[in-house]
Amino acid sequence: MIVKGNPIVKESKAEREGLTIYGIHPVMEAIVAGRQIEKVMIQNGLASPLLSELKGKLKEAGIAVQYVPVEKLNRLTRGNHQGVVATVSAIEYRSFAAMVEEGTWHSDCPMVVLLDHVTDVRNVGAIARSAECAGVEGIIVPQHGSAALNDEAVKSSSGALMRVPVCREDNLKTVIHLARQSGWQICAATEKGATPYTEVDFRRPTILVMGSEDKGISNEVLKLCDQRAKLPMCGEVQSLNVSVAAGIFFYEALRQKNNR
Numbered sequence: 001m002i003v004k005g006n007p008i009v010k011e012s013k014a015e016r017e018g019l020t021i022y023g024i025h026p027v028m029e030a031i032v033a034g035r036q037i038e039k040v041m042i043q044n045g046l047a048s049p050l051l052s053e054l055k056g057k058l059k060e061a062g063i064a065v066q067y068v069p070v071e072k073l074n075r076l077t078r079g080n081h082q083g084v085v086a087t088v089s090a091i092e093y094r095s096f097a098a099m100v101e102e103g104t105w106h107s108d109c110p111m112v113v114l115l116d117h118v119t120d121v122r123n124v125g126a127i128a129r130s131a132e133c134a135g136v137e138g139i140i141v142p143q144h145g146s147a148a149l150n151d152e153a154v155k156s157s158s159g160a161l162m163r164v165p166v167c168r169e170d171n172l173k174t175v176i177h178l179a180r181q182s183g184w185q186i187c188a189a190t191e192k193g194a195t196p197y198t199e200v201d202f203r204r205p206t207i208l209v210m211g212s213e214d215k216g217i218s219n220e221v222l223k224l225c226d227q228r229a230k231l232p233m234c235g236e237v238q239s240l241n242v243s244v245a246a247g248i249f250f251y252e253a254l255r256q257k258n259n260r
Helices: 024-032 049-061 070-076 096-102 121-134 151-156 172-181 242-258
Strands: 020-022 037-043 064-068 084-088 111-116 138-142 166-169 185-189 206-211 227-230
Touching: 020 024, 020 070, 024 037, 024 049, 024 084, 037 049, 037 070, 064 070, 070 084, 096 138, 096 166, 096 172, 111 121, 111 172, 111 242, 121 138, 121 151, 121 242, 138 172, 166 172, 172 185, 172 206, 185 242, 206 242
Parallel strands: 037 064, 111 138, 111 206, 138 166, 185 206, 185 227
Antiparallel strands: 020 084, 037 084
8 A cells, every 4th residue: 555654753843952861760761751762971980779770771772872071961961960861862763664564655666775874964864855855765774883863964854854764773684684575675885786776677665775984885784685786987086975876876766766
């Protein structure tokens, strides 16, 4: 079934500007309540039974922890932070498995882009902006080792991150296996590819994999891809910025869909 979806919006702009929670009890309550937390900053050298309990909850929930000087926490808050400050996600995350099960795509050949440890928030924002403009149906990022989807990322995307569903997944390989079992092709955008990007058939459900800025697509992900597509290069610099490359692939897919 194909239906039109509504933008996924969690908070107003004013609310997004102050998405921090501080204090041990408030942060624990946010975790129990299911709030989607980007990361938690804990004061260096801090120790207490209650903090140990919080650390256990953070580990169980898979939430990233950063240990910082107390001065940084003081700059971020106006009250007694108790050595703990949490950054709450500016967007509502989805599950790729749930999206596949629901099948609420805008077309019969949807594209979802998987960002394999892209760490620059401006690149993620630019990719999201191009994705929204080109009709890409979703963005997949790993739980760890990816750019924080914070206010800067939302701003860089011109709000597109509030409109394109974002899936933050524990295991990218599991996502790829699920997609393949559901009839999707997995296409890696890589200079190591042998297939020109215009020769890939994007008129079928596709996960487009884009690699990190410095290392490209990881070997464990690359070996799971059905296609390895490359962009032509004529200059001496043999690679493009990941957001520029993603935009080229998005619009090739859109061109093919429009010319069916």
